[in-house]
Amino acid sequence: MGHPLAIHHYNVLFRRIMNILGLALHGRHFFDPMGAKPIPEHKLEVWPGFVTAIHEFEDGVMLCCDASHRVLRKQTVSELMTDLVNIARGADSWKQEFTNLMIGQQVLTRYNNKVYRVDDIDFNSTPMNTFSMRNGEQVTYIDYYKRHYDVNIIDKGQPLLKSKVKAKVKGQELSQIVDLIPELCFLSGITDSMRADFKVMKSIAQHTMVAPSLRQKALIKFLRNINGNKEVRTLLDSWGLHLEDTNITLPARCLAPEDIYHGRNAISAGTLNCDWGRGATNNPVMSAVDLGSWYIICTNRDDKIADEFVNMCSKVSSKMGIQVKKPTVWTIPNDNTQLYIQQIQRLKTLQVQIVVVILPIARADKYAAVKKMCCIEFPVPSQVIITKTIRPPDKLRSVTQKIILQMNCKLGGTLWSVKIPMKNTMVVGLDTYHDASQRSHSVGAIVASMNPQMSRWYSKIYSQGVGIELIDGLTQALLACVNKYREVNNVLPEQIFIYRDGVGDGQLGVCVDHEVPQLIAACQHIAPNYSPKFLVVVVQKRISTRFYTQGNVDYVNPPPGSVLDHSVTRRDMFDFFLVSQNVRQGTVAPTHYIVAHNTTTMDPDKIQRLTYKLTHLYYNWCGTVRVPAPCQYAHKLASLVGDSIHKEADESLADKLYYL
Missing domain, CATH: 3.30.420.10 (Ribonuclease H-like superfamily/Ribonuclease H)
Structure with missing residues (x-):
């Protein structure tokens, strides 16, 4: 039962079972297109699916199964291309941007529910081009899709996407290039801008973050679908295999909660929710590094926000046993990266414990420039804060407490400890x-x-x-x-x-x-x-x-x-x-x-x-x-x-x- 070849065989059998159940293979996992849950306000939909793997464990051969989800966009590649053309207003610059956005991206073709990776874009080919069928017949892409999938291609001048697909023929792995029609390809996954949008991520989380009770119901339903399908049962019976109707129940144990030790012998008693946020901010830290010489760099527009942050620092720091003196605030006219760098360079001749940089928006290039400067060229601990993090007055206290704790760590201080009875x-x-x-x-x-x-x-x-x-x-x-x-x-x-x-x-x-x-x-x-x-x-x-x-x-x-x-x-x-x-x-x-x-x-x-x-x-x-x-x-x-x-x-x- 537990031989490696047998285990591999069971997993191959299970892939066949997933195909019989009508699930679509995306990457390594199977998803249910019929159970798609739409998120219309963000032009998204979530496909439920399952991650399955059969292994040999201590108590024998078992199926490890977990609910999974795939986020798909309702926007086609053709619609994205049209948006870029409209922005470019007829200029050819859209082609480079379109290429940068699409190369390496995964797309879904709904006519066969398959996922392809875009490896190239051929702007010289269109759906009017012909290719050879297996019988030698020359056919255009437009006729092929109408004949095989009853799909009408509207834009006859769109470029073709190229995807390298691996296939096994007689045990040999071969790769071939597949041409895809942008109009029929739907974008897969979420963009960085979507990730940064709290509302989008909250909507997605409602469908993907499944509570234990719902996860159990989905699993039991999945097992019933397998055992209730006649074709699947025949396949399993032919190999002498049987799948249980429910998952395994086991005894486990729980380690005792840990007490958290703060400075001046203060202790936060261990609890099952493992949250000592109040204890960390209301008790002195284990070892404090007082802030005597520090600088804040921000834009003119964020000057008032920086002042409110400084005032809050002096209010909350004493409870944590950290003495914070007023910093020197340097303002710059705008958030040009070079201006931040110039201000940090000015600090080289001064005694500086830490430099705080307040950025108006989260930009990876600006963050990288500041960190490179403060870690390599002018080594000094640095704290980068985004304006919106410290802007809301109702959240300023709790955010400032966390920033003070973080700055103390960066200066070499320690916050709390647990009992670890080991030496050397x-x-x-x-x-x-x-x-x-x-x-x-x-x-x-x-x-x-x-x-x-x-x-x-x-x-x-x-x-x-x-x-x-x-x-x-x-x-x-x-x-x-x-x-x-x-x-x-x-x-x-x-x-x-x-x-x-x-x-x-x-x-x-x-x-x-x-x-x-x-x-x-x-x-x-x-x-x-x-x-x-x-x-x-x-x-x-x-x-x-x-x-x-x-x-x-x-x-x-x-x-x-x-x-x-x-x-x-x-x-x-x-x-x-x-x-x-x-x-x-x-x-x-x-x-x-x-x-x-x-x-x-x-x-x-x-x-x-x-x-x-x-x-x-x-x-x-x-x-x-x-x-x-x-x-x-x-x-x-x-x-x-x-x-x-x-x-x-x-x-x-x-x-x-x-x-x-």
Whole structure:
């Protein structure tokens, strides 16, 4: 039953079942075009679907099934093209913009419910062009679509979209170019402008963030559709297979809530909702860095908003034990990027703790320019604030409190801690940023703890380019962290715990067989007799497994701290699932942890408890997060370098959380 070839065969069978049920394949998952839910106010529709995978688990071969959704636009490629032509007013400049927008985008052809990726646009071809059928007959695209799909093409002068499609013929993978008609192609996914629109995202969330009770109903209905279909039953019976009518029920356990320790011995008692926002803002921080010399740069128009922000800073900071003096505010006539850079350059001759830049609108290029300047050319902690964040008077207090806490972290302060009874232990988080535009290049970030409370962190960047082994840069970065730990604590760490994010199932073998041995070997370069104990845990967020618990009336999300480490875990691995965060909307997603290597004395229970404790230490959020804090810090750092500064920040910032 559990042979790899048999498992592969079951998954192939299940794809056939999805086709029998009339579901359309989009990418790797199947969706139901008949169950589409329209969002007319935004010209969108949401297709419900299912992510399915059959694996062998501890309790045998099981189907992992989760509800999924695909957002589609009701705008055709032809309509987008018409809009661009109207803006350009007849000039040919629209062609370049149209090409930039469409290349790499996915489109849906509703006549056959297939998704294609646009690889090129042929402006010299039209639907009037002919092509050869299999029988050698020459036919125009207009006649072909009328004959096969009863579709009339109206615009006979539109260009053709080109898509490279892979097909298997007699076991060989071949690629062929398919021509698509813009008029018949619907745009797929949502744009950046839609993502930035709160109303659009709220409308989409109402359809995609499914509560546990609704998710369970959808799953039971799906299983009934499978078992109630005669053709599907015949197919399963012919292989001697049977699918249960409901999902599996298992016992789990919940770790005790963690107390949060603030400055001056103040404690926020642990609760099941894992929210200590009030405790973090009403109690002193663990270690404060007083703000004596700081500068604000903003436009003339935002001068008053900056003054209100400064006044609020002085009101809220004393409760947190942080002394904030009045900053120097420099105004500029407009939000030209060069003007911000010139003002930051003026600070080079002055004593500056932190520079605050207030931008009128969120612009990636302006943000990147400011961060590049403050991280590399003139290394100083920086805080970028968007005007609309601090404009509403009713939200100014709570927003300012969070900004003050964030600025304290960037200056080297610490906010809170949890009880971690371990000595001489360095906890490391690893994550990788992959640049979609430069497929060959990726940036790795490593963040390591420098004190027993796990409240101070040191960071390094390693680059992975063409022909450069991932491990080469990673070992050097780890050595730098170990040496820094010795410099801070006057002793080498006896234990090194590594939480490795960004590793999928396909890369697990490389991680265990290639990375881990070389990371361990790297430590011998520090001292010949130095051999610390290692714990390497792979962290997986992108999983389809979902858990919910039976409430008083219906199914609800399990509380934070819920652990499941049997039955649905892998048969040949030391792994567990942990729900660490509290969500108010939709179904909570657990995180999958795989212990890839362990030479410490930590048993499963201690590893699970430590992992849960570490989810409380991410200083950008007064609550638990989905992964351990060092992983989340590494993710933030890798994103900052990959998206904005494209280079490692100055060493003087490495022991501060400048990337928050």
